[in-house]
Amino acid sequence: MPIRTEPITVNIGPQHPSTHGVFRMRVTFDGEMIIDVEPIFGYLHRGSEKLAEERTYTQVITLTDRLDYVSSMSNNLSYVLAVEKLSGIVPPERAMYLRVIVAELQRIVSHLVATGFFLNDVGALATPLMYCFREREKILDMFEMLCGARITLSFMRVGGIFQDAPSEFWEALTDFLEYMPGYIDEYERLITGNEILLSRTKDIGVLSSEQAINSSISGPILRASGVKWDLRKADPYDVYDRMEFEIPVGTVGDNYDRYLIRIAEMRESLKILQQCVNQIPDGPIRADTANLIRPPVGDAYGHVEGPKGELGFYLVSDGGISPYRCKIRSSSLINLTALKDMLVDTKLADMIVTFGSVDINMGEVDR
Amino acid sequence: MTSVLDAESLARKLNDFIPDVVEGHSEGDVWVKAESIADVCSQLKNDPETNMDYLVSVSAVDYIEYFEMVYHLRSISLNHGVVLKSKCWGREDIEVPSVTHIWQGADFQEREVYDLMGIHFNGHYNLKRLLLWEGFPGHPQRKDYLEDPR
Numbered sequence: 099m100p101i102r103t104e105p106i107t108v109n110i111g112p113q114h115p116s117t118h119g120v121f122r123m124r125v126t127f128d129g130e131m132i133i134d135v136e137p138i139f140g141y142l143h144r145g146s147e148k149l150a151e152e153r154t155y156t157q158v159i160t161l162t163d164r165l166d167y168v169s170s171m172s173n174n175l176s177y178v179l180a181v182e183k184l185s186g187i188v189p190p191e192r193a194m195y196l197r198v199i200v201a202e203l204q205r206i207v208s209h210l211v212a213t214g215f216f217l218n219d220v221g222a223l224a225t226p227l228m229y230c231f232r233e234r235e236k237i238l239d240m241f242e243m244l245c246g247a248r249i250t251l252s253f254m255r256v257g258g259i260f261q262d263a264p265s266e267f268w269e270a271l272t273d274f275l276e277y278m279p280g281y282i283d284e285y286e287r288l289i290t291g292n293e294i295l296l297s298r299t300k301d302i303g304v305l306s307s308e309q310a311i312n313s314s315i316s317g318p319i320l321r322a323s324g325v326k327w328d329l330r331k332a333d334p335y336d337v338y339d340r341m342e343f344e345i346p347v348g349t350v351g352d353n354y355d356r357y358l359i360r361i362a363e364m365r366e367s368l369k370i371l372q373q374c375v376n377q378i379p380d381g382p383i384r385a386d387t388a389n390l391i392r393p394p395v396g397d398a399y400g401h402v403e404g405p406k407g408e409l410g411f412y413l414v415s416d417g418g419i420s421p422y423r424c425k426i427r428s429s430s431l432i433n434l435t436a437l438k439d440m441l442v443d444t445k446l447a448d449m450i451v452t453f454g455s456v457d458i459n460m461g462e463v464d465r
Numbered sequence: 466m467t468s469v470l471d472a473e474s475l476a477r478k479l480n481d482f483i484p485d486v487v488e489g490h491s492e493g494d495v496w497v498k499a500e501s502i503a504d505v506c507s508q509l510k511n512d513p514e515t516n517m518d519y520l521v522s523v524s525a526v527d528y529i530e531y532f533e534m535v536y537h538l539r540s541i542s543l544n545h546g547v548v549l550k551s552k553c554w555g556r557e558d559i560e561v562p563s564v565t566h567i568w569q570g571a572d573f574q575e576r577e578v579y580d581l582m583g584i585h586f587n588g589h590y591n592l593k594r595l596l597l598w599e600g601f602p603g604h605p606q607r608k609d610y611l612e613d614p615r
Contacts, residue, residue, distance in 0.1 A: 139573075139595055139596055140594075140595065140596040140597060140598065143596040143597065145605065147581075147606065148605060148606060309569075311518050311519055311541055312518070312568055312569050312570065313568075313569045313570045313572075314519060314520050314521070314568060314569075314570025314571075315570075325541065327541050332467060332544055333466055333467035333544075334466065397526075397535075399521075399522075399537055399548070401521075408521070410521065410522060410537075412522065412524050412535065412537070414526050422526070423524075423526045423527070425522070425524040425526075425535075427521065427522040427524075427537075431573055431577075432570060432573065432574065434573070435569060435570055435572050435573055436569075464596060465596075
């Protein structure tokens, strides 16, 4: 006689050490297997879109810092690109290069944090995380040289950037480009071939390319599923069209591929950084624009390939000093659409690992 | 570079598919009737010439007299895109067909629009509030929403 089991519903979060913030999900188990997942959002909702309607175009930049607070530069960039598209402002060359430099540094920071916490979730408690945070610290020091802040940077401005980079930034960046490849090799030596990691991540949380496209997935998760899509190549902004780099793609779309893609992307970011350092021209860093921007009536959608995926801003202007509507296309929220597809038919113990491999940030999910 | 589809020829094509579905067009934007949104979307996805396999974002804008639904569509295989818009007149009981059966990616985005703007999506399998809690009064992204009416 078969043993009859009752499905059990378990609540996980919002206060849970491995949900990276205040994420909550209601998971239904049949024994040890997951049969249903329902994510529940809103614990960090601050109404950023509504707040943006009451601020001037420049003031909104500070709100974008607080979306995904480990990739503030990318958020700033996406927003200022949308405003520039709306108002027809073209930033000077040097500013575009500096934007690409800081955006790529930010991508490395975000991928380091993602990798560190992912390994934390796998069970390599804290040690690999501290290795990753060692280099993150160096980049945050560089950000401090640029604008005095480390996390909420507000470095970008409509039509350029806040200020030119000081000479010590260039020294720090040159040093960084020298030692960082060695550090990435170090992570790979410690982790990539590790048998425990392989058995915990290989063929777990698989997402097919059709499912990924249909669920509007973007960023490293989409590429891990084998779709060669990167907005930096497909729809280049700033000076990405002058950069030579590869788009790493995965084959299986499992947790391990997602980890490998992030490591590979860090190496590609270093290539882009080196090219920027070689090519950057002298000149002004801000277009000649008024401080109070009044874009013409209309709408525009600006997007970047952020570290976690496509981050877009849909702005509507009524000709006034603040956006009439500021819609944020959040990559973290939309990437969670496929969480159910990844989790169903895996085991309880894999749940946190798969969730960690998606790499979300609750500040951006709830906005 | 992601190219933008020519709105005029696209509008002609959509009108052939569903008569008088297009209400207007301007560079890259096509306005269609709200009740036909889902049909237009599935046509755009299944037509091999447009092949809009990727839904970038679903937004709603409150223009006081009407709400405008904005769908940013993209084809990953052909690298082009188009913006589909739709005007929904009135303030109460606004209904739009859901596109979740075409793109699963619309799931959370439509729930967010419902939550913050109060637009109902017919055919969404789980239309609940996304960010706010059940029982929250009103829809705060609307222009006439006042937290503390005086």
